[in-house]
Amino acid sequence: AQKVTQAQTEISVVEKEDVTLDCVYETRDTTYYLFWYKQPPSGELVFLIRRNSFDEQNEISGRYSWNFQKSTSSFNFTITASQVVDSAVYFCALSEAKNDYKLSFGAGTTVTVRA
Amino acid sequence: ETGVTQTPRHLVMGMTNKKSLKCEQHLGHNAMYWYKQSAKKPLELMFVYSLEERVENNSVPSRFSPECPNSSHLFLHLHTLQPEDSALYLCASRPDRASVEKLFFGSGTQLSVL
Numbered sequence: 444a445q446k447v448t449q450a451q452t453e454i455s456v457v458e459k460e461d462v463t464l465d466c467v468y469e470t471r472d473t474t475y476y477l478f479w480y481k482q483p484p485s486g487e488l489v490f491l492i493r494r495n496s497f498d499e500q501n502e503i504s505g506r507y508s509w510n511f512q513k514s515t516s517s518f519n520f521t522i523t524a525s526q527v528v529d530s531a532v533y534f535c536a537l538s539e540a541k542n543d544y545k546l547s548f549g550a551g552t553t554v555t556v557r558a
Numbered sequence: 559e560t561g562v563t564q565t566p567r568h569l570v571m572g573m574t575n576k577k578s579l580k581c582e583q584h585l586g587h588n589a590m591y592w593y594k595q596s597a598k599k600p601l602e603l604m605f606v607y608s609l610e611e612r613v614e615n616n617s618v619p620s621r622f623s624p625e626c627p628n629s630s631h632l633f634l635h636l637h638t639l640q641p642e643d644s645a646l647y648l649c650a651s652r653p654d655r656a657s658v659e660k661l662f663f664g665s666g667t668q669l670s671v672l
Contacts, residue, residue: 452598476658486646486665487560493660534601544589544613544655548601 445470447537449549456525457557464520464552466535472496474540477511477518482532482551494518525556561585564649564664572672573639579667581632581649587662589655590632592624595646595666607632608655639671 446469456462468477475496480488492502494511502509506523522529532551539545562583571577581590592604606614607626621643623635632649646668650661 447600478660480661480663486648486668487562488648488650488661488663489560490660490662493658495658538657540657543657544606544608545603545657546591546661547603548593550598550600 445472445475445537445539445542445545445547447535447547447549449535449552451552452550453553453555455555455557458526459524460556462522462525462529462554462556464522464533464535464554466518466520466549468516468518468535468537470516470537470539472539472541476538476540478536478538478546479509479518479520480534480536480548482534484531488534491520522554525554527556527558530554530556560662560664562649562651562662562664564647564667566667567665568668568670570670570672571636571639573641575639576635576637578636579634579647579649579669581634581664583630583651583662585651585653585662587651587653588629589652589659590626590629591650591652591661592632592634593648593650595648601648605634606655613655636669639669641671644669644671 448467479491510519534551535549589608594602605624625633646666648666649664652659
């Protein structure tokens with residue numbers, strides 16, 4: 444069974460601080476995909492990144508960076524120099540090749556960035 | 559704007575009412591999803607349709623009844639709901655059911671059952 448755990452329920456930071464969101468996953472499949480989504484107050488989840496299980500390269504996109512480590516089954520997300528607009532709920536998700544239609548989500552981490 | 563539209567945005571209903579949630583996408587996607595989002599809990603997958611055929615019914619109570627008349631529209635019919643069914647109901651679509659594809663989400667319907 445696939446499972447995603449986001450242990451941090453809420454994180455509050457002051458603008459310009461860095462914030463790291465943890466994501467730990469469980470799967471028995473050797474081929475799988477990991478995702479991060481952002482849910483602003485408007486409600487719709489917005490796709491941020493996808494990684495496949497064969498690509499452990501870390502990725503940076505502007506102020507966002509992701510650290511994928513298969514050895515610890517983690518896919519952590521860091522926001523550098525946070526801004527108020529980063530305030531949202533962030534979800535980590537897992538999709539297995541063997542359960543092709545199923546995308547399982549963690550409980551989400553609420554990030555509040557204070558000015 | 560993700561291209562997935564849900565109506566209504568908010569819905570308040572009594573336990574004896576019947577109502578429907580609507581989802582529409584014109585992205586040419588072939589797979590559509592219903593998720594339930596409750597506070598502090600992971601998103602719960604409810605139903606999945608691929609090419610208008612239901613491929614997942616994740617032990618959802620029969621008071622929730624999905625309908626997918628074509629690949630662009632998805633409905634969730636509600637009847638005799640319970641207060642614990644109050645939640646944000648999210649619709650999503652993807653090009654096909656393949657696990658590599660990302661989901662495109664609507665803004666959700668915030669449902670309150672009194």
